[in-house]
Amino acid sequence: MPEKFRLTLFLTLVAVLMIGVPATLAQETFGLSVEDFALFSSPNTDADSVSFNFSLDLNVTGAPDGAVNIALTGTGVIGTDSAGLPVADLVIGGNADTPDGSSPVELQFRVIDGVLYMNMGDGSGWIGQPLDEMLEGLEDFSPVPLDPTEMDPSSDPEAMEALGSIMGALANMDPTEFIGIARLGDTNGQAHFQVNINLSAFLSSDAFTELMNAAGEMSGDESMAGMGMMMSMLFQNMSLTFDQFIDLTDNRVRQGILDFMMNLNPAMMGAESAEPVDVRFRLDVSNLQYNVPVSVSAPEGAMMMPSGAGM
Numbered sequence: 381m382p383e384k385f386r387l388t389l390f391l392t393l394v395a396v397l398m399i400g401v402p403a404t405l406a407q408e409t410f411g412l413s414v415e416d417f418a419l420f421s422s423p424n425t426d427a428d429s430v431s432f433n434f435s436l437d438l439n440v441t442g443a444p445d446g447a448v449n450i451a452l453t454g455t456g457v458i459g460t461d462s463a464g465l466p467v468a469d470l471v472i473g474g475n476a477d478t479p480d481g482s483s484p485v486e487l488q489f490r491v492i493d494g495v496l497y498m499n500m501g502d503g504s505g506w507i508g509q510p511l512d513e514m515l516e517g518l519e520d521f522s523p524v525p526l527d528p529t530e531m532d533p534s535s536d537p538e539a540m541e542a543l544g545s546i547m548g549a550l551a552n553m554d555p556t557e558f559i560g561i562a563r564l565g566d567t568n569g570q571a572h573f574q575v576n577i578n579l580s581a582f583l584s585s586d587a588f589t590e591l592m593n594a595a596g597e598m599s600g601d602e603s604m605a606g607m608g609m610m611m612s613m614l615f616q617n618m619s620l621t622f623d624q625f626i627d628l629t630d631n632r633v634r635q636g637i638l639d640f641m642m643n644l645n646p647a648m649m650g651a652e653s654a655e656p657v658d659v660r661f662r663l664d665v666s667n668l669q670y671n672v673p674v675s676v677s678a679p680e681g682a683m684m685m686p687s688g689a690g691m
């Protein structure tokens with residue numbers, strides 16, 4: 381199979397998953413009543429701006445190089461200006477403990493007039509670069525062609541056959557086996573929903589095996605089937621939960637908490653003597669406020685990056 385079509389088929393796989401899986405989810409309520417699922421899945425998102433607080437915690441223990449503990453907090457506001465361009469102001473602080481030592485984290489980001497400004501807190505001050513130049517720079521790192529005319533698999537019979545395999549795998553997938561949603565007790569006038577995604581069960585399922593086999597056909601890489609089996613063994617202790625709090629007075633999301641936990645057994649990778657690696661990640665976005673005033677100005681004395689240079 382030509383390399384061009386291997387890339388095309390991979391993109392097609394991603395596109396089908398993005399389109400097909402949500403369509404399947406829309407047909408299920410995952411244990412919720414119809415009314416509760418409608419509230420959970422259709423919050424009021426109509427707003428010109430939003431402000432928020434957040435915290436991020438990452439803890440890794442058992443890694444060969446040593447433990448990692450990163451704790452960050454911050455505030456942010458996002459909106460648009462009179463010309464419809466994005467404006468944003470984000471402030472992050474905290475501490476990072478790594479095998480190399482402990483260091484404070486002080487970061488600031490601003491977006492105004494189509495320019496992203498960054499202050500890394502290292503004394504070098506503000507630097508800026510136009511957003512369109514940053515996006516052009518990212519294209520240089522893209523492993524796939526960005527020309528849409530090269531992404532049509534209909535001209536290649538192998539591509540269409542593999543696409544049929546993907547659709548068949550999706551048709552056999554029952555998302556309720558891996559995803560559950562519950563409405564917990566309401567708090568402070570907010571409906572509390574919790575989504576549990578059993579990633580380990582999905583990776584060890586027949587549906588995932590079919591998807592990996594089909595992906596191997598699409599990419600021309602026969603090793604993908606074996607890779608799927610290895611992933612199911614390596615990541616057999618992994619969980620993902622998402623808590624969403626919706627204000628019952630205006631149907632707006634006020635808080636979202638993402639929790640990810642993973643325990644890796646080095647023996648699955650051939651290591652004879654090593655303790656399990658435990659990874660815990662939490663992102664808590666809270667105090668979401670909508671249609672708030674947004675006032676962002678370009679930092680004085682900011683150094684603009686030369687055209688073509690990446691940040």
